[in-house]
Amino acid sequence: MPAKPIIFTIDDEVQVRDAVERDLARHYRKDYRIMKASSGAEALDTLHRLRQRNDTIALFLVDQRMPEMSGTEFLAEALKEYPEARKVLLTAYADTEAAISAINTVGLDHYLIKPWTPAEENLYPVLDDLISDWEATATLPYDGIRVAGTLWSASSHNIKDFLARSQIPYQFLDIERDADAKSLVEQANESTHQLPVVFFPDGSVLIEPSLTEVAEKAGLQTQADEPFYDLIVVGAGPAGLAAAVYGASEGVHTLLIDKETPGGQAGTSSRIENYLGFPKGISGADLARRATAQASRLGAEILSAQEVVSVGERDSYRVVTLANGSELVCHAVIIATGVSVRELDVPGAKAVTGAGVYYGAAITEAASYKDEHVFVVGGANSAGQGAIFLSQYADQVTMLVRSSLAKSMSQYLIEQIEGRDNIDVRLGKEIVGVHGRDRLEAITIRDRDTGETQQESAAATFVFIGASPHTEMLGDLVALSSAGFILTGPDLLINGERPAGWKLKRYPFLMETSVPGIFAAGDVRHDVIRRVASAVGQGSGVVSFVHEYLKTV
Numbered sequence: 001m002p003a004k005p006i007i008f009t010i011d012d013e014v015q016v017r018d019a020v021e022r023d024l025a026r027h028y029r030k031d032y033r034i035m036k037a038s039s040g041a042e043a044l045d046t047l048h049r050l051r052q053r054n055d056t057i058a059l060f061l062v063d064q065r066m067p068e069m070s071g072t073e074f075l076a077e078a079l080k081e082y083p084e085a086r087k088v089l090l091t092a093y094a095d096t097e098a099a100i101s102a103i104n105t106v107g108l109d110h111y112l113i114k115p116w117t118p119a120e121e122n123l124y125p126v127l128d129d130l131i132s133d134w135e136a137t138a139t140l141p142y143d144g145i146r147v148a149g150t151l152w153s154a155s156s157h158n159i160k161d162f163l164a165r166s167q168i169p170y171q172f173l174d175i176e177r178d179a180d181a182k183s184l185v186e187q188a189n190e191s192t193h194q195l196p197v198v199f200f201p202d203g204s205v206l207i208e209p210s211l212t213e214v215a216e217k218a219g220l221q222t223q224a225d226e227p228f229y230d231l232i233v234v235g236a237g238p239a240g241l242a243a244a245v246y247g248a249s250e251g252v253h254t255l256l257i258d259k260e261t262p263g264g265q266a267g268t269s270s271r272i273e274n275y276l277g278f279p280k281g282i283s284g285a286d287l288a289r290r291a292t293a294q295a296s297r298l299g300a301e302i303l304s305a306q307e308v309v310s311v312g313e314r315d316s317y318r319v320v321t322l323a324n325g326s327e328l329v330c331h332a333v334i335i336a337t338g339v340s341v342r343e344l345d346v347p348g349a350k351a352v353t354g355a356g357v358y359y360g361a362a363i364t365e366a367a368s369y370k371d372e373h374v375f376v377v378g379g380a381n382s383a384g385q386g387a388i389f390l391s392q393y394a395d396q397v398t399m400l401v402r403s404s405l406a407k408s409m410s411q412y413l414i415e416q417i418e419g420r421d422n423i424d425v426r427l428g429k430e431i432v433g434v435h436g437r438d439r440l441e442a443i444t445i446r447d448r449d450t451g452e453t454q455q456e457s458a459a460a461t462f463v464f465i466g467a468s469p470h471t472e473m474l475g476d477l478v479a480l481s482s483a484g485f486i487l488t489g490p491d492l493l494i495n496g497e498r499p500a501g502w503k504l505k506r507y508p509f510l511m512e513t514s515v516p517g518i519f520a521a522g523d524v525r526h527d528v529i530r531r532v533a534s535a536v537g538q539g540s541g542v543v544s545f546v547h548e549y550l551k552t553v
C-alpha cells in the first residue's frame with residue numbers, strides 16, 4: 001500500500017511546533033503523515049531522504065521567523081524537491097510584508113497570522129482548501145523499486161532484466177532524459193559515474209549493486225534454508241526447473257540454484273513456438289514463471305542470484321560451494337547450467353555489440369536493416385537459418401564461412417541459400433577486425449588461404465559461431481568433451497568398458513557424469529539437441545537415475 005502523503009511543519013520554537021503538530025494530527029492524521037523539524041536546514045536534510053523514498057509532500061507549514069534560514073528561504077529550496085506541495089507561512093504581524101513578497105518569490109499559497117487558534121476557524125478551513133486542491137492536481141509517485149541509469153548501459157540493463165525476469169515490478173529512470181532522476185542520483189551518489197542506482201521503497205539505496213544484493217533487498221530467496229539436501233540442481237533453465245519439479249514431486253528433498261533468475265536461455269526468448277502444448281507459442285518469461293511456481297508449489301527450494309563456483313566430493317557426499325563462500329552438502333547433484341553463445345574475439349567487437357554486432361538472428365533488429373548490406377559469420381545450421389531470415393529484410397546478406405558449408409550445414413539449408421539471389425557465400429573467410437565507435441561501420445575480412453585482409457563497410461554483422469558450455473564450476477572433477485561439454489553415460493565408455501577411475505561395479509547411468517552421484521542435463525551435456533523440449537525431457541528423465549543412485553547411499 002502506498003505511504004500516506006506528508007504535511008510538514010517547521011518551527012524553531014518547540015512549544016509552537018508541538019502545538020501545530022497536535023492540531024494537524026487531530027484533523028489530518030487519518031490520511032496524512034505529520035512530520036516536523038526545528039530548522040530549515042534540518043528539514044532540507046529530511047527532504048532529501050523523503051525524495052529518495054519517493055514520498056510525497058502535500059503541504060509545508062513553515063514559520064517565517066527562524067534563525068539562519070527564514071521560512072521563505074526554506075520554501076525556495078524545498079520547491080526544488082517538491083514543486084507541487086502547497087506552501088503556507090506562519091507569521092507575526094510584523095512579518096506580513098515578507099509574507100506578501102513571498103507570494104511572488106516562492107509562489108506562497110497562504111500566510112497565517114499567529115496565533116491560529118481556534119484551529120477549526122483559522123487553520124483547518126485554509127488547509128482543507130489547499131489540500132483538496134493539491135489532491136486534485138498532484139501526480140502520486142511510483143511507490144515500488146526505481147532503477148536509475150542510462151538506456152544503453154549494460155549494467156542498468158542487467159538489473160532491469162533481472163527484476164523483470166523475477167517478476168518484480170520496477171520503474172526505470174533515464175538520467176539522460178530526466179533531470180529530476182539525474183539530481184536524485186547525484187544526491188545519492190555525488191556523481192553519475194556509478195550506475196545504476198537502485199532506490200527501494202523503504203528509502204534504502206544501492207549503488208551499482210550485484211544481482212545478489214538486489215535479490216536480497218527485493219525479498220527473493222538467496223540463502224538456503226538448510227545445510228543438507230538429497231538433491232541440488234545447479235542452473236534453473238528448462239532442464240533444471242524440470243528436474244526440480246520431478247525431484248520435489250517424487251519426494252526428493254531438492255534445492256535449485258541459479259546465478260541469475262529461473263528461466264535460463266529460454267527465459268530470454270520472446271516466443272517459443274515449438275514447445276508441445278502451446279499452439280500459439282509461449283513467451284520464455286511466461287514458461288519460466290509457470291515452471292518456477294510449479295517447482296515451488298511441489299516443495300523445491302529455489303535460490304536466485306547465487307552462483308555455484310565449485311562442485312566437489314567429500315566421502316559419499318557431494319559439496320556445492322557458492323560465490324559467497326557458503327557450502328551446501330547433498331547426496332546427488334544435477335548440473336544443468338546450459339550454454340552461452342560464443343562471442344567474437346576480435347579487436348573492436350565488444351564496443352559495438354548491440355549496436356551493429358549481434359549474436360543470433362536478433363529478430364527485433366533484423367527489420368532495422370531493411371535494404372542494407374549485412375554480414376553473417378558462421379557456417380553451421382544456425383548461421384544458415386539466420387541468413388535466410390535476414391534475407392527477407394536486407395538488400396544483401398554475405399555469409400563469411402571459415403571452411404565449407406557442407407561440413408556443418410544440413411543439405412536442405414544449403415539448397416535454400418543457393419536459391420536466394422540476395423545471399424552470397426564467401427568460403428575460407430574470417431572476420432578479424434570490427435570498426436566503429438558508437439555503432440558498427442566496417443569489418444576487416446581475412447582470406448584464410450592467402451592471409452590477405454580487406455576492410456568493407458557493414459551495416460550489421462550477425463554472429464553464429466557456436467556456444468560455450470558453463471562448466472567452470474566443475475574444474476577437472478568430471479570428464480568433458482574437447483569442446484568442454486559434459487560427458488555422461490555411454491559417452492564415458494571406452495571400448496564398451498567403464499571409464500578409468502570409475503570405482504563402482506555398475507556402469508554410469510545414462511545422464512551420470514564420470515563421478516557417481518553427479519548428473520548432467522540439458523544444453524551443457526555433450527551431443528544433445530539444444531532445444532527447450534529436449535532440456536525439459538532430460539531434466540525430467542534424469543530424476544529417475546537420481547532415485548536409483550539414492551538407493552545406494
Ligand SMILES: Cc1cc2nc3c(=O)[nH]c(=O)nc-3n(C[C@H](O)[C@H](O)[C@H](O)COP(=O)(O)OP(=O)(O)OC[C@H]3O[C@@H](n4cnc5c(N)ncnc54)[C@H](O)[C@@H]3O)c2cc1C
Pocket residue numbers: 234235236237238239240257258259260261262263264265266267268269270271272273274275306307308309336337338339360470473521522523524529530531532533535
Ligand atoms: C534467444 C533464444 C531463443 C531460443 N528459442 C528457442 C525456441 O524457440 N525453441 C527451442 O526449443 N529452443 C529455443 N532456444 C534454446 C533453448 O532456450 C535452450 O536449448 C534451453 O534453454 C536449454 O535449457 P538448459 O536448462 O539446458 O540451459 P539454460 O536455459 O542455458 O539454463 C541454464 C541456467 O543455468 C544458470 N547457471 C549457469 N551457470 C551457473 C552457475 N555457475 N551457478 C548457478 N547457475 C548457473 C544460468 O543462469 C541459466 O539460468 C532459444 C535460446 C535462446 C538463447
